[in-house]
Amino acid sequence: MTATLFNIKDKKMISLSKKSSVFEDSVIRRMTRICNEYGALNLSQGFPDFDPPHELLAKLEETAFKGPHQYAITWGADNFRKALSKKVEHFSGLSYDPQSEITVTCGSTEAMLASVLATLNDGDKVAIFSPFYENYGADAILCGATPIYIPLHEPSFNFNDEELEQAFKDGAKALILCNPSNPCGKVFTKEELLRISTIVKKYDAFVITDEVYEHIVYAPYEHCYLASLPGMRERTVICNSLSKTYSITGWRLGYVLAPAEVADRVRKVHDFLTVGAAAPLQEAAVTALNFGDEYYAALQKHYTAMRDRFLNGLSDAGLKFFTPQGTYFVMVDISEFGYESDYDFCIDLAQKVKLGAVPGSSFFKDGCSRYIRFHFAKKDDVLKEACEKLKQIKILKK
Structure with missing residues (x-):
């Protein structure tokens, strides 16, 4: 159905863009709002919780006063x-x-x-x-x-x-x-x-x-x-x-x-x-x-440590997942939990386990509901907390 709004002047309905009615808002960003609502640890929207390099921040501070x-x-x-x-x-x-x-x-x-x-x-x-x-x-x-x-x-x-x-x-x-x-x-x-x-x-x-x-x-x-x-x-x-x-x-x-x-x-x-x-x-x-090669080597080492720590937490929780070769995301198979909707699973995960994830159906053309996506670009103490929460995830089994 074509979206409309009411035109007070001539009391007619005005058609809105058909293109903008075909897709929904970002599920990823929506899950961040849901995490905020339930006080869940946000492993849904992929952004690091650690600071940028010190040299970059120092230059930003200088630029704040000097411009442009x-x-x-x-x-x-x-x-x-x-x-x-x-x-x-x-x-x-x-x-x-x-x-x-x-x-x-x-x-x-x-x-x-x-x-x-x-x-x-x-x-x-x-x-x-x-x-x-x-x-x-x-x-x-x-x-x-x-x-x-x-x-x-x-x-x-x-x-x-x-x-x-x-x-x-x-x-x-x-x-x-x-x-x-x-x-x-x-x-x-x-x-x-x-x-x-x-x-x-x-x-x-x-x-x-x-x-x-x-x-x-x-x-x-x-x-x-x-x-x-x-x-x-x-x-x-x-x-x-x-x-x-x-x-x-x-x-x-x-x-x-x-x-x-x-x-x-x-x-x-x-x-x-x-x-x-x-x-x-x-x-x-x-x-x-202008950073040298040592920065990128350290970056890879840092992310490898975070990945290994979080994957160990998934393993300890008895979850099935695909080991990522790159990025800071991991897809987890939730078939065993008996949910028809991965979105409903993510809502319960945020509400009951206090952990945020993205329903995998937002990444598949066929609406596949077998997976959720976590991200692990987090500080050590946050990953430790996330792994502790993962131990409670079995309470979501139907």
């Missing part, structure tokens, strides 16, 4: 883009011109939406691996595109080449690829990415990647940049952010890397979406972009 405090260039401050270009090339081997191929956005959320709006037309089809981060489906709908979901098969969340190719046979113009993948924690191997690139090139398509967890990968897995593979730089639009790497999710600093022609379109969309990202935060964040 007015608009930066719409597509990003010059020094930020130059530092970002240098950092990207160091880790990926890819050279992006800061003047024509880098766009700074308000988080990776805007980076993805701007990229989708800049590249897809009404009526286009876009392939998306399932499970998927919930924004992708909404982004496709907002730009008038139709998503085609390709399953990632358990327990390793691998894809089937024939199913992927069928999406392109059915008319997909592009693929949205999250690597490392939220919510399942899969890290796509170089061999898998080569198979994807072969199919993409065969159908003269392109890929929009979401690589925000590029530095949160667990040994022996390694992050491979799809754009670095033969013939893929010109077919890849990279969306990323500083949020997860530097524990600054609230700063909302994202970016898009793309060939100049595509970047020009992204910049036009970005300009009218948000005008630009916060100038003082860009100035401060240059400090983080």
Whole structure:
């Protein structure tokens, strides 16, 4: 049914946007509000509870007094883009011109939406691996595109080449690829990415990647940049952010890397979406972009310790889960609890066990209700408390 509102002037009903009626609000963010309502420990919305690096905070304090405090260039401050270009090339081997191929956005959320709006037309089809981060489906709908979901098969969340190719046979113009993948924690191997690139090139398509967890990968897995593979730089639009790497999710600093022609379109969309990202935060964040390799090694060590501690807690609680290869998320199988609705399970979990999680159905095209997603980017004492709460989870069994 078309949404309407009452027009007092002529006493008629005015039709509202059909697109905005097709999807719900973010289930992830909703679960944070539910955690707040019940006083539950929030392991649902994925943000760290520890401070950013000291050097970054010191630079932020300095910038608060010195500025800049007015608009930066719409597509990003010059020094930020130059530092970002240098950092990207160091880790990926890819050279992006800061003047024509880098766009700074308000988080990776805007980076993805701007990229989708800049590249897809009404009526286009876009392939998306399932499970998927919930924004992708909404982004496709907002730009008038139709998503085609390709399953990632358990327990390793691998894809089937024939199913992927069928999406392109059915008319997909592009693929949205999250690597490392939220919510399942899969890290796509170089061999898998080569198979994807072969199919993409065969159908003269392109890929929009979401690589925000590029530095949160667990040994022996390694992050491979799809754009670095033969013939893929010109077919890849990279969306990323500083949020997860530097524990600054609230700063909302994202970016898009793309060939100049595509970047020009992204910049036009970005300009009218948000005008630009916060100038003082860009100035401060240059400090983080210049960190040496030791920072990223320490980051991986820190996240590995958090992952191992939380997975041990899941094991001690007798729960079934998929060991993440990357990201700070873990999917847990709740089939044994007898709930028809994973959303109802998460409500009871927050209310009775005082622990927050995201219902897995928000990540699957078929509304799969077998899983919930936790995140473990937490301080040691918080993870200890979470593991103690997990010991009570069996009280939810039907």
